[in-house]
Structures are given as structure tokens and as C-alpha cells.
Amino acid sequence: MISGAGRADHVDQAIAAALDRLVRHDDRLMLLLTPPFDQALPAPGYIQGYPPGIRENGGQYTHGALWLVWALAELGRGAEAVDLFNLLNPITHSDSADKLITYRVEPYVVVADVYSTAPHIGQGGWTWYTGSASWMYRTGIEAILGVRRTGQTLRIVPHIPPDWPGFELAYRDGDTRYAIHVHNSAAVQQGTAQTRLDGALLPDGAIPLTRDGQAHIVQVE
Numbered sequence: 433m434i435s436g437a438g439r440a441d442h443v444d445q446a447i448a449a450a451l452d453r454l455v456r457h458d459d460r461l462m463l464l465l466t467p468p469f470d471q472a473l474p475a476p477g478y479i480q481g482y483p484p485g486i487r488e489n490g491g492q493y494t495h496g497a498l499w500l501v502w503a504l505a506e507l508g509r510g511a512e513a514v515d516l517f518n519l520l521n522p523i524t525h526s527d528s529a530d531k532l533i534t535y536r537v538e539p540y541v542v543v544a545d546v547y548s549t550a551p552h553i554g555q556g557g558w559t560w561y562t563g564s565a566s567w568m569y570r571t572g573i574e575a576i577l578g579v580r581r582t583g584q585t586l587r588i589v590p591h592i593p594p595d596w597p598g599f600e601l602a603y604r605d606g607d608t609r610y611a612i613h614v615h616n617s618a619a620v621q622q623g624t625a626q627t628r629l630d631g632a633l634l635p636d637g638a639i640p641l642t643r644d645g646q647a648h649i650v651q652v653e
Contacts (some may be wrong), residue, residue, distance in 0.1 A: 433621075434438050436648040445619060460519050462519065468491075469489055483549075485552070486552075487558075490549070491548045492546040492547075494545065494564035497566055500516065502571050506591070507592035510622055513591055514592065522540065523539060525539065526539030535556050537555075541565065542568050544563070545558055561600065566627025573581055577590055577599065579603070584642075587627075589624050593618065594616070597616055597617075598613070598615040601614075611647070611650065613650065614652040624652055
């Protein structure tokens, strides 16, 4: 059993290995595994039924890639988390004619997988995949912007690049509206120094969701 500093070192090593071996920035890919299986014995299971580099057999499988982004955010590495989030964003795979010809699928929905071997490097696979889409939504909203709800309480604990000056968002709970303004004047990558609701300091940062039908202003530093 690993505990304390040993666990932290183990996590750092695992993250470093994933970033080094599985992320291919030039191809805009985050692989599930490498190298892909090709007639391996004993067979690893159904994934070898796909050609090498396709879907789970060494391609990008967006579910797993997003969990790496989430892990970076939780470790306070907001800049890296956002960088990889943008790498996965379908818009960045199709923001030029050349990229669109390579990607070959819809640029406005999340893709379940992207192929990693020639001659199909960078080609999207299964689109309109709700599992990957929901995990990407959660990763952006909960892990990076840090908007998390528990019961009738909302907390904002961002994990963002230090050069972000902040961000704004609108949150609605029933007919009650919250205009949330996050300011990153300290140029940090994680955490919340203070939270105010309609000017009043919230000592523990917990924003009560009262459903009073009113409009409220939340200031987060």
C-alpha cells in the first residue's frame, strides 16, 4: 500500500508517463495505449478485433483522454489541463480546410475516437457519442471552471491557466439566477481565496441555492 509522499510521487510519475507516451501534440492526439496490438498472443481481448490505431486499439478514446485532463486539473495544473482540453476540442481539429480534410467528421460534436496510425492519422471515428460528450462537458464545467453543486449548495473552485484574468458565467436554479464573476488577480492556477454573495462574504465559500426567484451576484477571487 502506498501512502503519503509515496502516493504523490507515484501519481506524478504516472501523469508524467501518460503525458510523455500518450500525448502527440503534432497530431493533436491523446492515445488510450501505445503501441497498438497487432496479432498479439495471448490476445488482449476484443480490442484487437480493431485494426492497430483504431478506437480502443491504440487510438484516441476520448473518455480516457478526458480523465487525464481532469487529473491534471485536480493536481492544480490548470494550464496543462486547458491545453489538453483544447487539444480534444473538435473545433480545433477543423478550424482550417486542411484540418477538416484530415478530421473528416462533424466539427460541432464530440467524437468518441480518433485514429492514430497511417494513413488515417487524425481521422475522427464515432461521432455524436453521448458518453464522451457528457464527460467533456463535465470536465470543462466542473474540473476546469470548478463549478460544483452538492445538494442546495454551489461552490466555485477553478483550475485555470495563470494568464486567465478570470471568467464569467450565468447559473440558474429554477427561477433564481446567479451572475458569477471569477477574478484571477493573483494569476494562480487553482483555488479560491474568497467568495461573496451580493457583497456578503461567505466564510466557507459555499453559495446557498435558495430558489427565492431573485437575481444574485457572486464574486469569486
